[in-house]
Amino acid sequence: xxxxxxxxxxxxxxxxxxxxxxxxxxxxxxxxxxxxxxxxxxxxxxxxxxxxxxxxxxxxxxxxxxxxxxxxxxxxxxxxxxxxxxxxxxxxxxxxxxxxxxxxxxxxxxxxxxxxxxxxxxxxxxxxxxxxxxxxxxxxxxxxxxxxxxxxxxxxxxxxxxxxxxxxxxxxxxxxxxxxxxxxxxxxxxxxxxxxxxxxxxxxxxxxxxxxxxxxxxxxxxxxxxxxxxxxxxxxxxxxxxxxxxxxxxxxxxxxxxxxxxxxxxxxxxxxxxxxxxxxxxxxxx
Numbered sequence: 001x002x003x004x005x006x007x008x009x010x011x012x013x014x015x016x017x018x019x020x021x022x023x024x025x026x027x028x029x030x031x032x033x034x035x036x037x038x039x040x041x042x043x044x045x046x047x048x049x050x051x052x053x054x055x056x057x058x059x060x061x062x063x064x065x066x067x068x069x070x071x072x073x074x075x076x077x078x079x080x081x082x083x084x085x086x087x088x089x090x091x092x093x094x095x096x097x098x099x100x101x102x103x104x105x106x107x108x109x110x111x112x113x114x115x116x117x118x119x120x121x122x123x124x125x126x127x128x129x130x131x132x133x134x135x136x137x138x139x140x141x142x143x144x145x146x147x148x149x150x151x152x153x154x155x156x157x158x159x160x161x162x163x164x165x166x167x168x169x170x171x172x173x174x175x176x177x178x179x180x181x182x183x184x185x186x187x188x189x190x191x192x193x194x195x196x197x198x199x200x201x202x203x204x205x206x207x208x209x210x211x212x213x214x215x216x217x218x219x220x221x222x223x224x225x226x227x228x229x230x231x232x233x234x235x236x237x238x239x240x241x242x243x244x245x246x247x248x249x250x251x252x253x254x255x256x257x258x259x260x261x262x263x264x265x266x267x268x269x270x271x272x273x274x275x276x277x278x279x280x281x282x283x284x285x286x
């Protein structure tokens with residue numbers, strides 16, 4: 001019975017694809033780990049992030065997934081570093097691009113610290129790795145309170161799911177009322193840092209346990225990024241690309257910059273009949 005349900009759910013996702021529906025292309029230009037040693041065009045400062053945002057918006061990205069770095073170039077959630085980066089990008093792109101900030105722990109922050117720092121930052125749009133905020137039943141009460149506060153504040157929250165098991169966990173948290181709202185905007189992460197050439201879950205593995213009509217986006221590591229984005233476009237999903245997860249073009253050569261990867265994804269999406277969505281479309285998905 002369960003297998004039949006999951007199979008029909010994937011068929012539903014495939015059959016619902018409408019080429020008239022835009023595709024949101026988000027750019028994740030830096031992440032928490034890479035530096036300019038990995039690529040000289042990886043943006044770290046507010047000015048560099050703003051310049052990258054402009055180029056990516058012109059290439060077709062409707063959202064930027066923003067990581068701030070401290071004075072040493074390290075991952076930070078501190079508002080003293082985040083707010084200048086947000087302001088610089090806002091001034092540069094205006095209403096062309098939705099700015100999403102991360103709450104990622106990246107091995108640096110505890111859950112309580114993440115919650116406190118997010119409250120200080122009070123972002124308009126936020127991504128949350130679901131397992132980072134609620135690892136087990138013992139975390140239900142704290143997570144429910146935190147996510148409800150975000151919901152009341154009108155914060156646009158995207159839940160990050162790193163495996164098909166995380167999708168099942170997401171469904172359980174919805175059923176038990178930990179996550180407010182009926183449907184959500186999800187990010188499926190295919191692959192892991194440092195394991196770009198290893199086999200990883202198929203996109204269908206994430207769609208099979210998804211019971212809700214939640215919108216979804218996908219990101220993938222290394223050269224796998226390109227084939228996964230094509231599949232996402234064909235199945236009605238949305239795409240996140242950029243140097244956080246991938247530095248390479250399909251032929252194995254280094255991309256010139258983040259906008260290079262965005263432009264490639266726009267071109268690929270057009271082949272499936274889908275055009276890139278803007279900031280207003282991005283906000284409508286949450």
